Amino acid sequence: MSGATGPLLRATAIARADPPFTLAIDIGGSHIKASVLDRGGAMVAAPVRVRTPRPATPEALLRAIAGLARTLPSYDRISAGFPGYVRHGQIRTAPNLGTESWAGFRLDRALARRLKKPARVLNDADVQGLGAIEGRGLECVLTLGTGIGSALFQDGSLLPHLELGQHPIAKNKTYDQYLGNAIAEKKGRRVWNRRLRKTIDIVRTLVNFDRLYLGGGNTRLIDFDLPRDVKITPNADGIVGGVRLWNANLDPAFERPRRDHMAHR
DSSP: OOOOOHHHHHHHHHHHSOSOOEEEEEEOSSEEEEEEEOTTSOBSSOOEEEEOOSSOOHHHHHHHHHHHHHTSOOOSEEEEEESSOEETTEEOOOTTTOHHHHTTOBHHHHHHHHHSSOEEEEEHHHHHHHHHOOSSSEEEEEEESSSEEEEEEETTEEOSOOOGGGSEEETTEEHHHHHSHHHHHHHOHHHHHHHHHHHHHHHHHHHOOSEEEEESGGGGGOOSOOOTTEEEOOTTHHHHGGGGGGSGGGGGGTSOOOOOGGGGO
16 A cells, blocks of 8 residues: 555644644745644645735735745644734834835734634745744844845744834844845845845844844855855744744733723822
């Protein structure tokens, strides 16, 4: 008798995994990637991806995510990394998707309604960091893709979000404008690598990190030896980190602050 294949093999693998299962979504400027993770963060299905729709309106993005979800095994909850500033599940900025369409949008609630499961949403670099960090000292993450994402962690705890991508770095250019994918395509690999070297030195001075992790698709362009305290983190960490959004120590990041009713008396 031949071995199990296809859906039967996948069902067997899921049965051996440890619930709850998390649909982990990595939303990028060029692609949306997703997989399903078990309790420990192991993928129970190969990642799937689709091009980020253009224009990347909330409705178009939700349709794309729902399409990916239909190709994956069942899940109990949802985690999503979003390329912009996210506060308590609400999108505040979306520099590479269109802030005018996204500002104020509750992506966590929209995902929960569309996919019928509880959802948590965090900045994509934060999620990448959750999948990469060692949990010792001050750890910084930079994601190198369509734009530049950033995250900071102290002894494994996520610090308030630092949106370096929109901060000036040189000649009134933001990190996005200085080091984003458009520059790699326009100026070429040599100029991009020279700028990355300079960016590492600037970020080192700015935050005094113990370890810097570089993620994102453009890490493939790096052609120089990195300092010992700088490490490339696999793109898969942007998905794997999704399971940690449901850790209890991150609950405050997703709870809406209570209004002080006494202030209105």
